[in-house]
Amino acid sequence: MLLAGVGCSAGARSPEGAVRKLADASAAGDRDAVWGLLGPDTRRRLEEEAKRAAPVAGRRAIAPEELIAVGWEPPRFRLTGIRLREKRGDEAQVEVRGANGEVDRVRCVRVGDRWAVELSR
Numbered sequence: 001m002l003l004a005g006v007g008c009s010a011g012a013r014s015p016e017g018a019v020r021k022l023a024d025a026s027a028a029g030d031r032d033a034v035w036g037l038l039g040p041d042t043r044r045r046l047e048e049e050a051k052r053a054a055p056v057a058g059r060r061a062i063a064p065e066e067l068i069a070v071g072w073e074p075p076r077f078r079l080t081g082i083r084l085r086e087k088r089g090d091e092a093q094v095e096v097r098g099a100n101g102e103v104d105r106v107r108c109v110r111v112g113d114r115w116a117v118e119l120s121r
Contacts (some may be wrong), residue, residue, distance in 0.1 A: 015108035
């Protein structure tokens, strides 16, 4: 599930803030803001996938940000609630609720003085 929040790519001061900014940025189609809110593990995974995609794309280099699908169609998940479930040091689990009763957990990590979101595969 890709959630996303309008805001600068500098991240957020809290795990909940990072998730909200990511949800907003995704809904707005702001790929740069989404990229700025992703954690290092998610970025690394997207960078590796972009390298593997280059041969399929006619040998054209693919930027990892191009693999983020935002703004193409209305989001299927509309965020209605966020709650911090657990926070230990530089990691946190945030519960998200959607308009259709969906409930999921999102892993967040502290990167310097900001929080970022690590997306599951």
